[in-house]
Amino acid sequence: MMISCKNLSKIYRNGDVEAIALNNVSFEIKEGAFVSIIGPSGSGKSTLMHILGALDTPTSGKYFLDGHDVSELNDDELSDFRKNKIGFVFQSFNLLPRTTVLRNVMLPLLYSNTTKEERLRRAKECLRYAGMEESKFMNLSNQLSGGQMQRVAIARALINNPSIILADEPTGNLDTKTSRIVMEALQELNKKGHTIILITHEMDVADYARRIIHIRDGIIEKDEINVPNDHKI
Amino acid sequence: MLIDLLKETAWALTGNKVRSSLTILGIVIGISSVITMVSIGQGSQKTIQEKIQSIGSNLIMISPGSQKSGMVMGARGGAQTLKIDDAEAIESDIQGISGVAPEISGRYQVTYKGNNTNTRVIGVTPEYSSVKNVEIENGVFITDQYIKKSSKVAILGPTVAEDLFGENTYIDPIGLTIRINNIDFEVVGVTKEKGGSGMNNSDDVIYVPLNTSRHFLSGTEYVTTINVAAQSQDTMASVQEQITELLLKRHKIDTEEDADFSIMNQTDIISTATSITSTFTILLSSIAGISLLVGGIGIMNMMLTTVTERTREIGLRKAVGIRRIYINLQFLVEAIMLTFIGGTIGVFIGWVASIFIPKFYSSLATEVSTNSIFLAFGVSAAVGIIFGFYPARRAANLSPIEALRYE
Numbered sequence: 028m029m030i031s032c033k034n035l036s037k038i039y040r041n042g043d044v045e046a047i048a049l050n051n052v053s054f055e056i057k058e059g060a061f062v063s064i065i066g067p068s069g070s071g072k073s074t075l076m077h078i079l080g081a082l083d084t085p086t087s088g089k090y091f092l093d094g095h096d097v098s099e100l101n102d103d104e105l106s107d108f109r110k111n112k113i114g115f116v117f118q119s120f121n122l123l124p125r126t127t128v129l130r131n132v133m134l135p136l137l138y139s140n141t142t143k144e145e146r147l148r149r150a151k152e153c154l155r156y157a158g159m160e161e162s163k164f165m166n167l168s169n170q171l172s173g174g175q176m177q178r179v180a181i182a183r184a185l186i187n188n189p190s191i192i193l194a195d196e197p198t199g200n201l202d203t204k205t206s207r208i209v210m211e212a213l214q215e216l217n218k219k220g221h222t223i224i225l226i227t228h229e230m231d232v233a234d235y236a237r238r239i240i241h242i243r244d245g246i247i248e249k250d251e252i253n254v255p256n257d258h259k260i
Numbered sequence: 261m262l263i264d265l266l267k268e269t270a271w272a273l274t275g276n277k278v279r280s281s282l283t284i285l286g287i288v289i290g291i292s293s294v295i296t297m298v299s300i301g302q303g304s305q306k307t308i309q310e311k312i313q314s315i316g317s318n319l320i321m322i323s324p325g326s327q328k329s330g331m332v333m334g335a336r337g338g339a340q341t342l343k344i345d346d347a348e349a350i351e352s353d354i355q356g357i358s359g360v361a362p363e364i365s366g367r368y369q370v371t372y373k374g375n376n377t378n379t380r381v382i383g384v385t386p387e388y389s390s391v392k393n394v395e396i397e398n399g400v401f402i403t404d405q406y407i408k409k410s411s412k413v414a415i416l417g418p419t420v421a422e423d424l425f426g427e428n429t430y431i432d433p434i435g436l437t438i439r440i441n442n443i444d445f446e447v448v449g450v451t452k453e454k455g456g457s458g459m460n461n462s463d464d465v466i467y468v469p470l471n472t473s474r475h476f477l478s479g480t481e482y483v484t485t486i487n488v489a490a491q492s493q494d495t496m497a498s499v500q501e502q503i504t505e506l507l508l509k510r511h512k513i514d515t516e517e518d519a520d521f522s523i524m525n526q527t528d529i530i531s532t533a534t535s536i537t538s539t540f541t542i543l544l545s546s547i548a549g550i551s552l553l554v555g556g557i558g559i560m561n562m563m564l565t566t567v568t569e570r571t572r573e574i575g576l577r578k579a580v581g582i583r584r585i586y587i588n589l590q591f592l593v594e595a596i597m598l599t600f601i602g603g604t605i606g607v608f609i610g611w612v613a614s615i616f617i618p619k620f621y622s623s624l625a626t627e628v629s630t631n632s633i634f635l636a637f638g639v640s641a642a643v644g645i646i647f648g649f650y651p652a653r654r655a656a657n658l659s660p661i662e663a664l665r666y667e
Contacts, residue, residue, distance in 0.1 A: 082579065082660050103583050110581020117664065121576045125275060135580040137268070138261050183580070 029190065029222055030056035030079070035088035037074050048074040049085070050245035056224070061217040063225045063233035063253070066242040073195075075242065076226045080115060080193045081108045093190050110135060114184030114192045116213075118199035120176040122168040122183075128154065129164050132183045153182040158212055174205040181212060191222045198232055210235045214255070265586075269593045272566075280598065283562045287602025287643065288609065290552030291636050295610025297548040298632045300617070301541025303625035308533045312526065318358075318490040319391070320500055320525045322507070324482070340482035341511065341520040344470070347486045349510060354502045356495035357488055361388040364473040365484040368441040370424065370466065377423040381414075381440055381466045383473020391489045394467075399434045399449030402469050410471040414438060415449035419464040440466065443476055496525060552639070555602070556647040563595050563651035574655050575663025588656035595648025596641060603640025607633055 037049040049071045056062055066072040077083040078090055081097050082105070090097045092112060100108060109115075122131045132150040141149075154164060159178045168176065177197060184192055194213060198206035214235055217223050227233050234255055241249040273280045324341040347362035364383040369376060388394065389401045399415070406413055416424070416433060424438060425431045433447045445468065454462045474481055488503065490496040500523055507521055508514075567574070574587060611633075614626040 077661055080579075103585075106578065106581050106583045108581075109579060113581075115579050117576075117579075121572065121579075121664070123573060123576070126271075134577070135582075137264050137582060138586050187581075 029058040029060070029093060031089075031091040032079075033089045033091075035075070035078060035085045035090060037071075037078065037083070038086045047245050049078075051088070052242075052245070052247055053088075054240065054247065054250065056222065058222055059217070059220055060238060061214070061223045061225070061236045062238045062240060063227060063236035064240045064242060065227055065230065065233040067228055070243045071245040072226050072228075072242050074245075076193060076195055076224075079191075079224060080113050081105045111187055112190045114187070114189035116177070116180050116184050116192060116194040116197045118196035120168075120173075120180050120200070122176055122179060124168060126168055127165050128159070128168065128171070128179050131168055131179055132186055134183060135187050149186055150182070153185045154179070156185065157182040158215075172205070173201045174208045177201070177205075177209045178212065181209075181216070185216075185221075191224055192216065194223065194225045196227055197225070198227075198229075206232070265589060265593050268590055269597050272590075272594055273597060279562065283558055284598055284602040284605070286555030286558040287552070287599050287640060288555075288606040290548070290555035290643075291603050291606025291640055292608075292610040292613065293548040293551055294545055294639070295607055295628065295632060295636055296613045296617070296626075297544035298541060299610070299614040299626040299628045300624055301537060301544050302627040302629060302632070303614075303618075304540065305534060305537040306627050307625045308537060309530055312530050312533060318493060318496060318526070320488040320490060320496065320503070320523060322486040322488065322503065322521055322523050323484070324521055340480065342483050342486060342507075344474070344481050344483055346507060346510060347483065349506060350486065350488060350503055353506055354488075354499060356491050356499045356502075358491045359387045359391040359489040361385055361391040361487040361489075362470065362483040363388065363485050363487065364470060364478050364480075364482075366473070366478055368477065370420070370438055370440050372424040372436070372438045375424050375426070377420060379420050379423075379464055379466060381468060381473070381477060383468050383470040383477065385470050388467070388487070391487050394454075394462075395452040397450045397452045398432070399447075401449055401451075402467060406469040407471050410475050411469060412443060412445045412472055412476065413448045413469065414440065414445040415451060415467040416447055417451050417463040417465045417467075418453045420466055421450050440468070441477060500525060552643065556599075556643040559595055559598055559644065560647040560651060562598075563591060563648055564654065566594070567591060567651050567655045570655075571658060571663045571666040574658050575660045575666065578658070578660035579664065584656045587658075588652045591652035591655045592645065592648045595652070596644035599640040599644030599647075600637075603637055606640070607636050610636070 032055070033053050035049050035052040036047070039046040039048060052071075052075065064072050064075060074083070078085050081092075081100070084100065084105070085098055088098065092108075095108070095112075097105075097108060123134065129147065129150050132153055133146045136146045136149070151161075151164065155161070157178045159175065159182060163171065163175060168179070171179065181192075192213075197213070198209055201209060210232065213223055213225070223236070225233065225236055233239050234253065237253055237255065239249075239251055239253045240247055241251075322342065342362075344362055347360050350357070351360040361384060366381055367378060368381050369378050370381070384402055385407060386402050386404060389396070394401070396415070397418070401415055402413075405411070421433050425433050425436075433450060436447050437444050438447060439445070451463070451467075468477070488499065490499045503523060504516060504519070508516065508519060511520055513519055577587060578584075611628055614628045617624055617626055
């Protein structure tokens, strides 16, 4: 099993007040899956994503990824884990401003023991894989369209060969047509074998996945298999 | 890894060149003023030491008045405890000396035709010129004849000559008559320029024969100073001891603490002068250092702003797995790079200023030492580390989750 979550809880304490973001959440995800986690704002989906993405640790419970117990790692260990195992695709792209496409994709390789040539090679490979045109490789990040930026983000997410790709509202800033392009790109990735977890609040977007977990008020309401339609988003 | 850090830093700093330049400016001003101030201080130190050396390196000066009230230079206590025969006794009895030159000094009104000046008139013996390194430009110095006859002759320092006869070099003062304290004196010589300022301007004096001063000007046989030249640096200590013993005996005093005279040698004067100029240098540098402090605060301010502006970026870097320590180092190196560049430019400007200042202000000497340059670089790096530390830590401690949400 790629991902195994057992009794995950996240409680925020502010003086006397307790806020329960996640309440005893358990589930498993197989390798090669394409899962959507959907819920309204405040449902705990972001908290869950943060834990799945090793950005945060649960107050109680266990999170196993690829056989590793991620629940009790310290800050540096979490960083290393994210670098090697997780590829993030964010809602607002989060590309470095005034920086070329190539440099953006190479960011996760900073401070590692790889030569410049090796880094460039891998970056170009990932960009092609993500469907980015070669002519745009030296463009600055602000000279790209929304869809192109998201492809760069996808390429960046892939460069360290992660176990899972975590997409947080990846189409949030995009128009309908571009959203479709990006979601189809994710589906392509999944067909190539990548495990993809998608966080969203829109059913239309969640529908691209093959399994949908509904979350509300910190608990899983429904966990269903999904057959993605051919979309008219 | 280091190359990565430096590249990231260069990219970050060139991202906003105007802001980086303005921040660097603060450090440039700070460092260049520190370097300049220190060089002025050290220059004055060197100048004073050289001046003192030029008086006579094996010089011992005996003044009337107790040890406890000794002062460095200028008017000694008006006490009257040393006599001319004390000087004669020293000359005959003390071993290891090469010359003794007593002086009777006073300030008098000196006039020539319409011009007048108030200046120091020193009654001296012929030996004075060798003991105190006084050279003649024109004419002659005091001779034994003049002493024996108590002749009313005067040798002028160049400043006095200018004051009385104007800067016109065509007037040869030799042979002319001036009035000192309303008494006529014939000018027989002019001394070479020695330089100096304030109370110790050795060009603003008039030399007359010792006996003349004793009989016509001061009216007493008490001397203001006895100058003694030791034969060498090595004999100075013994000479000083011998003189102390001799004078205590002559003045019938039991212990050194009750002595009615004080002995000062070259080294004492130099160390007092040095401590004064050191204080002066420290003071100047501190003032300049304040501007450096302000520059450092500017760095910290700018770095904090940068960190805030790049919050999303920091969140992203953390999300892709860059460790806290690298985030910290990234911003710290940025700060150090800024101060280092500022320091380099500052050192250069300070060095150039030190070269040009003496050309515009001839009274200020400057001395740039390699020590102060290394110190400046060290200080600028330290400023970068100190003032960059807090912003870098702020950046490293950002929670990636919140940083990513930052608008």
